[in-house]
Amino acid sequence: MNKNQLQQHDRDHLLHPFTDFHDLGKQGTRVITSAEGPYITDIDGHTMLDGMSGLWCCNLGYSRREISEAIYEQLNKLPFYNSFFQCTTVPSIELADLLSEVTPAGMNNVFFTGSGSEANDTNLRIIRRYWDLKDQPQKRIVISRQNAYHGSTIGGASLGGMSGMHKQFQALDYIEHIQQPYWFGEGGDMSPEEFGVYAARCLDEKIQELGPEKVAAFIAEPIQGAGGVIIPPETYWPEVKKVLDQYDILLVMDEVIFGFGRTGEWFGADYYGMKPDLMTFAKAVTNGYFPLGGTMVSDRVAEVIKAKGGEFTHGYTYSAHPAACMAGIVTLNILRNEKIIENVRDVTGPYLAKRWAELSDHPIVGEARTLGLVGALELVKDKGSRARFDDDCTAGAVCRDMSIKNGLVMRATGDTMIIAPPLILDTAHIDELVDKAHRALDETAKAMA
Protein backbone atom coordinates (compact mmCIF):
# COMPACT_ATOMS: atom_id res chain seq x y z
CA MET A 1 0.00 0.00 0.00
CA ASN A 2 1.21 3.52 -0.72
CA LYS A 3 0.91 6.37 1.76
CA ASN A 4 -2.57 7.47 0.72
CA GLN A 5 -3.89 3.93 0.80
CA LEU A 6 -2.38 3.34 4.24
CA GLN A 7 -3.99 6.52 5.54
CA GLN A 8 -7.34 5.51 4.07
CA HIS A 9 -7.24 2.05 5.65
CA ASP A 10 -6.14 3.62 8.91
CA ARG A 11 -9.14 5.95 8.80
CA ASP A 12 -11.48 3.08 7.95
CA HIS A 13 -10.38 0.54 10.54
CA LEU A 14 -8.18 1.91 13.30
CA LEU A 15 -9.45 3.76 16.35
CA HIS A 16 -6.45 5.59 17.83
CA PRO A 17 -5.87 6.26 21.54
CA PHE A 18 -6.31 9.85 22.82
CA THR A 19 -7.32 11.05 19.37
CA ASP A 20 -10.10 13.19 17.97
CA PHE A 21 -11.40 10.72 15.38
CA HIS A 22 -13.07 13.48 13.42
CA ASP A 23 -9.89 15.57 13.09
CA LEU A 24 -7.81 12.53 12.31
CA GLY A 25 -10.16 11.62 9.47
CA LYS A 26 -9.55 15.00 7.89
CA GLN A 27 -5.79 15.25 8.27
CA GLY A 28 -4.59 11.68 7.95
CA THR A 29 -2.01 10.04 10.17
CA ARG A 30 1.74 10.34 10.01
CA VAL A 31 3.05 6.88 9.15
CA ILE A 32 6.29 6.22 11.02
CA THR A 33 8.27 3.54 9.25
CA SER A 34 11.72 3.26 10.78
CA ALA A 35 14.02 4.55 13.49
CA GLU A 36 17.69 4.68 14.35
CA GLY A 37 19.42 5.90 17.50
CA PRO A 38 17.35 8.89 18.70
CA TYR A 39 15.79 9.56 15.25
CA ILE A 40 12.52 8.41 13.68
CA THR A 41 11.62 8.50 9.97
CA ASP A 42 8.19 8.70 8.37
CA ILE A 43 6.91 7.27 5.11
CA ASP A 44 7.89 10.45 3.22
CA GLY A 45 11.48 9.93 4.31
CA HIS A 46 11.29 12.87 6.76
CA THR A 47 13.67 12.19 9.66
CA MET A 48 13.06 13.76 13.07
CA LEU A 49 14.98 13.88 16.33
CA ASP A 50 12.59 12.15 18.70
CA GLY A 51 12.26 14.58 21.57
CA MET A 52 9.68 12.32 23.27
CA SER A 53 11.47 8.90 23.28
CA GLY A 54 8.46 7.39 21.53
CA LEU A 55 6.02 7.88 24.38
CA TRP A 56 8.50 8.38 27.24
CA CYS A 57 9.75 4.83 26.79
CA CYS A 58 12.62 4.43 24.29
CA ASN A 59 15.18 5.94 26.64
CA LEU A 60 18.05 4.07 24.97
CA GLY A 61 16.87 5.00 21.48
CA TYR A 62 15.84 2.65 18.74
CA SER A 63 18.95 0.70 17.82
CA ARG A 64 19.62 -1.65 20.72
CA ARG A 65 19.76 -5.02 19.02
CA GLU A 66 20.79 -6.73 22.28
CA ILE A 67 17.24 -6.14 23.49
CA SER A 68 15.49 -7.38 20.36
CA GLU A 69 17.82 -10.38 20.14
CA ALA A 70 17.19 -11.34 23.77
CA ILE A 71 13.44 -11.16 23.13
CA TYR A 72 13.82 -13.31 20.01
CA GLU A 73 15.93 -15.92 21.77
CA GLN A 74 13.46 -16.08 24.65
CA LEU A 75 10.53 -16.46 22.26
CA ASN A 76 12.27 -19.43 20.67
CA LYS A 77 13.15 -21.04 23.99
CA LEU A 78 9.98 -20.42 26.03
CA PRO A 79 7.63 -17.95 24.35
CA PHE A 80 5.11 -17.97 27.16
CA TYR A 81 4.40 -19.39 30.50
CA ASN A 82 2.34 -17.88 33.28
CA SER A 83 3.30 -17.23 36.86
CA PHE A 84 -0.03 -18.29 38.36
CA PHE A 85 -0.57 -21.52 40.34
CA GLN A 86 2.92 -21.82 41.84
CA CYS A 87 4.72 -21.64 38.49
CA THR A 88 7.51 -19.31 37.53
CA THR A 89 10.05 -18.66 34.77
CA VAL A 90 13.75 -17.87 34.90
CA PRO A 91 13.58 -14.38 33.30
CA SER A 92 10.90 -13.25 35.74
CA ILE A 93 13.04 -14.25 38.73
CA GLU A 94 16.13 -12.57 37.29
CA LEU A 95 14.27 -9.33 36.56
CA ALA A 96 12.71 -9.32 40.04
CA ASP A 97 16.23 -9.62 41.48
CA LEU A 98 17.56 -6.81 39.31
CA LEU A 99 14.65 -4.51 40.15
CA SER A 100 15.21 -5.12 43.85
CA GLU A 101 18.80 -3.99 43.36
CA VAL A 102 18.15 -0.78 41.41
CA THR A 103 15.04 0.46 43.26
CA PRO A 104 15.33 2.36 46.57
CA ALA A 105 16.45 0.47 49.70
CA GLY A 106 13.59 -1.36 51.35
CA MET A 107 11.83 -2.23 48.08
CA ASN A 108 12.46 -5.90 47.40
CA ASN A 109 9.29 -7.31 45.88
CA VAL A 110 7.64 -6.79 42.53
CA PHE A 111 4.22 -7.56 41.06
CA PHE A 112 4.41 -7.65 37.26
CA THR A 113 1.71 -6.33 34.94
CA GLY A 114 1.45 -5.58 31.25
CA SER A 115 1.34 -1.78 31.53
CA GLY A 116 1.42 1.25 33.81
CA SER A 117 -2.37 1.49 33.95
CA GLU A 118 -2.65 -2.12 35.05
CA ALA A 119 0.05 -1.54 37.65
CA ASN A 120 -1.95 1.30 39.17
CA ASP A 121 -5.01 -0.95 39.28
CA THR A 122 -2.78 -3.47 41.04
CA ASN A 123 -1.78 -0.75 43.51
CA LEU A 124 -5.43 -0.18 44.38
CA ARG A 125 -5.81 -3.90 45.01
CA ILE A 126 -2.66 -4.12 47.13
CA ILE A 127 -3.59 -1.02 49.17
CA ARG A 128 -6.94 -2.50 50.07
CA ARG A 129 -5.50 -5.91 50.84
CA TYR A 130 -2.83 -4.35 53.08
CA TRP A 131 -5.28 -2.37 55.22
CA ASP A 132 -7.69 -5.30 55.44
CA LEU A 133 -4.90 -7.54 56.69
CA LYS A 134 -3.92 -4.82 59.17
CA ASP A 135 -7.50 -4.91 60.50
CA GLN A 136 -8.14 -1.35 59.39
CA PRO A 137 -10.78 -1.90 56.70
CA GLN A 138 -12.11 1.64 57.20
CA LYS A 139 -8.98 2.95 55.48
CA ARG A 140 -10.31 3.14 51.93
CA ILE A 141 -9.76 6.60 50.47
CA VAL A 142 -6.89 7.30 48.08
CA ILE A 143 -5.80 10.91 47.61
CA SER A 144 -4.41 11.96 44.25
CA ARG A 145 -3.90 15.31 42.52
CA GLN A 146 -5.69 17.34 39.90
CA ASN A 147 -4.14 16.99 36.46
CA ALA A 148 -2.26 13.83 37.47
CA TYR A 149 -1.88 11.03 34.92
CA HIS A 150 -2.00 7.47 36.20
CA GLY A 151 -3.19 5.60 33.12
CA SER A 152 -6.38 4.90 31.26
CA THR A 153 -8.12 1.87 32.75
CA ILE A 154 -11.03 2.76 35.05
CA GLY A 155 -8.73 2.50 38.06
CA GLY A 156 -5.88 4.41 36.46
CA ALA A 157 -8.13 7.11 35.06
CA SER A 158 -9.94 7.49 38.40
CA LEU A 159 -6.60 8.03 40.10
CA GLY A 160 -5.69 10.48 37.36
CA GLY A 161 -6.96 14.00 37.70
CA MET A 162 -7.53 15.08 34.12
CA SER A 163 -10.90 16.75 33.79
CA GLY A 164 -11.25 15.93 30.09
CA MET A 165 -10.92 12.23 30.89
CA HIS A 166 -13.25 12.36 33.90
CA LYS A 167 -16.02 13.73 31.66
CA GLN A 168 -16.04 10.51 29.66
CA PHE A 169 -16.36 7.80 32.33
CA GLN A 170 -17.62 7.23 35.84
CA ALA A 171 -14.75 7.44 38.30
CA LEU A 172 -14.34 5.24 41.37
CA ASP A 173 -15.92 7.01 44.32
CA TYR A 174 -13.13 6.52 46.86
CA ILE A 175 -10.54 8.70 45.16
CA GLU A 176 -10.10 12.39 46.06
CA HIS A 177 -8.05 15.00 44.21
CA ILE A 178 -6.11 17.92 45.63
CA GLN A 179 -4.18 20.94 44.30
CA GLN A 180 -1.29 20.12 41.95
CA PRO A 181 2.10 21.84 42.49
CA TYR A 182 1.93 23.74 39.18
CA TRP A 183 3.40 27.10 40.07
CA PHE A 184 3.50 28.65 36.57
CA GLY A 185 -0.14 27.90 35.89
CA GLU A 186 -1.71 28.18 39.34
CA GLY A 187 0.78 29.84 41.68
CA GLY A 188 -0.76 33.31 41.37
CA ASP A 189 1.16 35.90 43.40
CA MET A 190 2.97 33.38 45.57
CA SER A 191 6.67 32.69 45.06
CA PRO A 192 7.42 29.15 43.83
CA GLU A 193 8.73 28.28 47.32
CA GLU A 194 5.57 29.53 49.04
CA PHE A 195 3.38 27.78 46.52
CA GLY A 196 5.22 24.46 46.96
CA VAL A 197 4.51 24.55 50.69
CA TYR A 198 0.91 25.62 50.06
CA ALA A 199 0.27 22.71 47.64
CA ALA A 200 1.75 20.23 50.14
CA ARG A 201 -0.37 21.68 52.97
CA CYS A 202 -3.43 20.96 50.79
CA LEU A 203 -2.64 17.28 51.37
CA ASP A 204 -2.68 17.83 55.13
CA GLU A 205 -5.95 19.73 54.93
CA LYS A 206 -7.58 17.00 52.85
CA ILE A 207 -6.41 14.27 55.23
CA GLN A 208 -7.85 16.18 58.18
CA GLU A 209 -11.09 16.88 56.35
CA LEU A 210 -11.58 13.19 55.47
CA GLY A 211 -10.25 11.87 58.79
CA PRO A 212 -6.79 10.21 58.80
CA GLU A 213 -8.38 6.94 59.93
CA LYS A 214 -10.17 6.75 56.56
CA VAL A 215 -7.24 7.61 54.29
CA ALA A 216 -5.41 4.61 52.84
CA ALA A 217 -2.86 6.17 50.49
CA PHE A 218 -1.55 9.18 48.64
CA ILE A 219 -0.46 8.69 45.01
CA ALA A 220 1.70 11.06 42.98
CA GLU A 221 4.11 11.23 40.10
CA PRO A 222 7.44 12.66 41.33
CA ILE A 223 7.09 15.16 38.50
CA GLN A 224 3.87 15.25 36.48
CA GLY A 225 4.67 14.04 32.97
CA ALA A 226 1.62 14.02 30.72
CA GLY A 227 0.18 16.92 32.74
CA GLY A 228 2.90 19.13 31.23
CA VAL A 229 6.27 18.23 32.79
CA ILE A 230 5.30 19.98 36.00
CA ILE A 231 8.45 20.12 38.12
CA PRO A 232 7.26 20.92 41.63
CA PRO A 233 8.88 23.79 43.54
CA GLU A 234 11.82 22.59 45.67
CA THR A 235 9.80 23.02 48.84
CA TYR A 236 7.05 20.63 47.74
CA TRP A 237 8.33 17.10 48.37
CA PRO A 238 10.05 17.89 51.70
CA GLU A 239 6.77 19.37 52.93
CA VAL A 240 4.76 16.37 51.65
CA LYS A 241 7.20 14.16 53.54
CA LYS A 242 6.52 16.12 56.75
CA VAL A 243 2.77 15.75 56.25
CA LEU A 244 2.93 12.01 55.55
CA ASP A 245 5.24 11.40 58.54
CA GLN A 246 2.42 12.51 60.84
CA TYR A 247 -0.06 9.92 59.60
CA ASP A 248 -0.23 6.20 58.91
CA ILE A 249 -0.85 6.53 55.17
CA LEU A 250 0.82 4.69 52.29
CA LEU A 251 2.78 6.65 49.70
CA VAL A 252 2.51 5.46 46.11
CA MET A 253 4.94 7.06 43.69
CA ASP A 254 4.04 6.60 40.05
CA GLU A 255 7.45 6.33 38.40
CA VAL A 256 6.20 5.25 34.99
CA ILE A 257 7.95 8.22 33.34
CA PHE A 258 10.63 9.21 35.83
CA GLY A 259 11.85 5.74 36.70
CA PHE A 260 15.01 4.37 35.07
CA GLY A 261 17.08 7.49 34.88
CA ARG A 262 15.16 10.43 33.53
CA THR A 263 16.06 12.69 36.47
CA GLY A 264 19.71 11.60 36.50
CA GLU A 265 18.93 9.24 39.41
CA TRP A 266 17.42 5.79 39.04
CA PHE A 267 14.01 6.91 40.33
CA GLY A 268 12.25 10.15 41.13
CA ALA A 269 12.02 8.86 44.70
CA ASP A 270 15.84 8.80 44.83
CA TYR A 271 16.02 12.31 43.41
CA TYR A 272 13.61 13.72 45.98
CA GLY A 273 14.73 11.51 48.88
CA MET A 274 11.27 9.97 49.33
CA LYS A 275 10.53 6.49 50.68
CA PRO A 276 7.49 5.18 48.82
CA ASP A 277 5.54 2.13 49.96
CA LEU A 278 4.56 1.26 46.39
CA MET A 279 6.19 2.37 43.18
CA THR A 280 4.58 2.04 39.74
CA PHE A 281 6.82 1.43 36.73
CA ALA A 282 6.34 0.63 33.02
CA LYS A 283 7.41 2.32 29.75
CA ALA A 284 11.24 2.59 29.86
CA VAL A 285 11.74 -0.66 31.81
CA THR A 286 11.94 -2.52 28.46
CA ASN A 287 13.05 0.54 26.46
CA GLY A 288 9.60 0.29 24.88
CA TYR A 289 10.55 -2.91 23.06
CA PHE A 290 7.92 -5.08 24.76
CA PRO A 291 4.90 -4.24 26.96
CA LEU A 292 5.71 -4.58 30.65
CA GLY A 293 4.78 -2.78 33.84
CA GLY A 294 4.59 -3.50 37.50
CA THR A 295 4.64 -2.22 41.00
CA MET A 296 7.53 -2.38 43.44
CA VAL A 297 6.35 -3.25 46.91
CA SER A 298 8.19 -2.06 50.02
CA ASP A 299 9.15 -4.48 52.76
CA ARG A 300 6.60 -2.83 55.06
CA VAL A 301 3.74 -3.79 52.72
CA ALA A 302 5.23 -7.05 51.43
CA GLU A 303 5.69 -8.43 54.94
CA VAL A 304 1.99 -7.96 55.67
CA ILE A 305 0.64 -9.37 52.42
CA LYS A 306 3.09 -12.28 52.44
CA ALA A 307 2.85 -13.18 56.14
CA LYS A 308 -0.86 -13.72 56.50
CA GLY A 309 -2.57 -16.58 54.72
CA GLY A 310 -5.26 -16.31 52.08
CA GLU A 311 -4.97 -15.94 48.33
CA PHE A 312 -4.38 -12.52 46.75
CA THR A 313 -7.07 -12.84 44.10
CA HIS A 314 -5.45 -10.67 41.45
CA GLY A 315 -3.21 -11.08 38.40
CA TYR A 316 -2.92 -10.82 34.67
CA THR A 317 -2.28 -13.51 32.06
CA TYR A 318 0.77 -11.56 30.95
CA SER A 319 2.10 -10.80 34.45
CA ALA A 320 5.82 -11.58 34.12
CA HIS A 321 5.73 -12.54 30.44
CA PRO A 322 9.14 -14.17 29.90
CA ALA A 323 10.02 -12.24 26.73
CA ALA A 324 9.04 -8.94 28.37
CA CYS A 325 11.18 -9.83 31.37
CA MET A 326 14.16 -10.59 29.09
CA ALA A 327 13.72 -7.15 27.50
CA GLY A 328 13.73 -5.64 31.00
CA ILE A 329 16.86 -7.52 32.09
CA VAL A 330 18.86 -6.40 29.06
CA THR A 331 17.61 -2.80 29.34
CA LEU A 332 18.56 -2.50 33.01
CA ASN A 333 21.96 -4.04 32.35
CA ILE A 334 22.66 -1.52 29.58
CA LEU A 335 21.64 1.37 31.85
CA ARG A 336 24.01 0.06 34.49
CA ASN A 337 26.98 -1.06 32.44
CA GLU A 338 27.10 1.99 30.19
CA LYS A 339 26.58 4.42 33.08
CA ILE A 340 23.78 6.11 31.15
CA ILE A 341 22.11 7.55 34.25
CA GLU A 342 25.37 8.96 35.64
CA ASN A 343 25.92 10.64 32.28
CA VAL A 344 22.49 12.30 32.47
CA ARG A 345 23.25 13.48 36.00
CA ASP A 346 26.77 14.76 35.32
CA VAL A 347 26.91 15.72 31.65
CA THR A 348 23.80 15.87 29.49
CA GLY A 349 21.30 16.97 32.16
CA PRO A 350 23.36 20.04 33.15
CA TYR A 351 24.08 20.77 29.47
CA LEU A 352 20.38 20.63 28.54
CA ALA A 353 19.58 22.86 31.53
CA LYS A 354 22.03 25.48 30.30
CA ARG A 355 20.97 25.42 26.65
CA TRP A 356 17.21 25.16 27.34
CA ALA A 357 17.37 28.16 29.70
CA GLU A 358 18.44 30.28 26.72
CA LEU A 359 14.94 29.76 25.28
CA SER A 360 13.44 31.69 28.20
CA ASP A 361 14.61 34.91 26.46
CA HIS A 362 12.29 34.19 23.55
CA PRO A 363 9.38 36.67 23.37
CA ILE A 364 6.68 33.95 23.53
CA VAL A 365 8.27 31.86 26.30
CA GLY A 366 6.99 32.54 29.82
CA GLU A 367 9.09 29.86 31.46
CA ALA A 368 11.68 27.33 30.27
CA ARG A 369 12.32 24.57 32.80
CA THR A 370 14.26 21.30 32.83
CA LEU A 371 15.29 18.57 35.23
CA GLY A 372 17.55 15.75 34.10
CA LEU A 373 16.45 15.04 30.52
CA VAL A 374 12.95 16.50 30.55
CA GLY A 375 11.97 20.01 29.66
CA ALA A 376 8.99 22.28 29.20
CA LEU A 377 8.29 25.65 27.60
CA GLU A 378 5.29 27.72 28.64
CA LEU A 379 4.02 29.61 25.58
CA VAL A 380 2.56 33.02 26.42
CA LYS A 381 1.35 36.13 24.69
CA ASP A 382 2.55 38.30 27.56
CA LYS A 383 5.56 37.34 29.64
CA GLY A 384 4.78 39.61 32.60
CA SER A 385 1.22 38.49 33.27
CA ARG A 386 1.78 34.90 31.98
CA ALA A 387 -1.31 35.45 29.76
CA ARG A 388 -1.86 32.80 27.08
CA PHE A 389 -2.69 33.50 23.43
CA ASP A 390 -6.22 32.07 23.51
CA ASP A 391 -8.41 29.53 25.28
CA ASP A 392 -8.05 26.92 22.54
CA CYS A 393 -4.29 26.43 23.05
CA THR A 394 -3.68 27.23 19.37
CA ALA A 395 -0.08 28.24 20.05
CA GLY A 396 0.83 24.80 21.40
CA ALA A 397 -0.63 23.01 18.39
CA VAL A 398 1.09 25.41 15.97
CA CYS A 399 4.44 25.05 17.75
CA ARG A 400 4.19 21.26 17.69
CA ASP A 401 3.50 21.25 13.94
CA MET A 402 6.34 23.71 13.24
CA SER A 403 8.68 21.63 15.33
CA ILE A 404 7.83 18.43 13.49
CA LYS A 405 8.28 20.22 10.18
CA ASN A 406 11.74 21.33 11.36
CA GLY A 407 12.70 17.77 12.28
CA LEU A 408 12.05 17.66 16.03
CA VAL A 409 9.28 15.79 17.84
CA MET A 410 8.01 18.00 20.67
CA ARG A 411 4.65 17.39 22.28
CA ALA A 412 2.09 20.05 23.19
CA THR A 413 0.08 19.79 26.41
CA GLY A 414 -2.20 22.76 25.97
CA ASP A 415 0.22 25.66 25.47
CA THR A 416 3.02 23.87 27.27
CA MET A 417 5.63 22.33 24.96
CA ILE A 418 7.32 19.30 26.46
CA ILE A 419 10.34 17.14 25.70
CA ALA A 420 11.67 13.89 27.16
CA PRO A 421 14.36 12.82 24.69
CA PRO A 422 16.27 9.52 24.80
CA LEU A 423 18.85 9.42 27.59
CA ILE A 424 21.53 8.52 25.03
CA LEU A 425 21.60 12.05 23.55
CA ASP A 426 25.06 13.61 23.44
CA THR A 427 25.72 17.34 23.66
CA ALA A 428 25.66 17.74 19.86
CA HIS A 429 22.15 16.19 19.79
CA ILE A 430 21.12 18.62 22.52
CA ASP A 431 22.40 21.55 20.44
CA GLU A 432 20.35 20.24 17.51
CA LEU A 433 17.28 19.87 19.73
CA VAL A 434 17.50 23.38 21.19
CA ASP A 435 18.22 24.99 17.82
CA LYS A 436 15.22 23.27 16.24
CA ALA A 437 13.00 24.21 19.18
CA HIS A 438 14.17 27.81 18.80
CA ARG A 439 13.22 27.84 15.13
CA ALA A 440 9.81 26.37 15.95
CA LEU A 441 9.28 29.16 18.50
CA ASP A 442 10.21 31.84 15.94
CA GLU A 443 7.76 30.40 13.43
CA THR A 444 5.05 30.07 16.08
CA ALA A 445 5.51 33.70 17.10
CA LYS A 446 5.15 34.72 13.47
CA ALA A 447 2.03 32.57 12.96
CA MET A 448 0.37 33.85 16.15
CA ALA A 449 1.17 37.54 15.51
Ligand SMILES: *Cc1c(COP(=O)(O)O)cnc(C)c1O
Ligand atom coordinates in the same frame (compact mmCIF):
# COMPACT_ATOMS: atom_id res chain seq x y z
C1 LIG B 1 1.94 6.36 30.78
C2 LIG B 1 1.67 6.45 32.22
C3 LIG B 1 0.85 5.51 32.86
C4 LIG B 1 0.10 4.46 32.10
O1 LIG B 1 0.93 3.53 31.52
P1 LIG B 1 0.33 2.62 30.31
O2 LIG B 1 1.45 1.67 30.05
O3 LIG B 1 0.03 3.56 29.18
O4 LIG B 1 -0.88 1.97 30.82
C5 LIG B 1 0.69 5.60 34.22
N1 LIG B 1 1.30 6.56 34.93
C6 LIG B 1 2.10 7.48 34.36
C7 LIG B 1 2.77 8.49 35.21
C8 LIG B 1 2.29 7.47 32.98
O5 LIG B 1 3.03 8.40 32.40
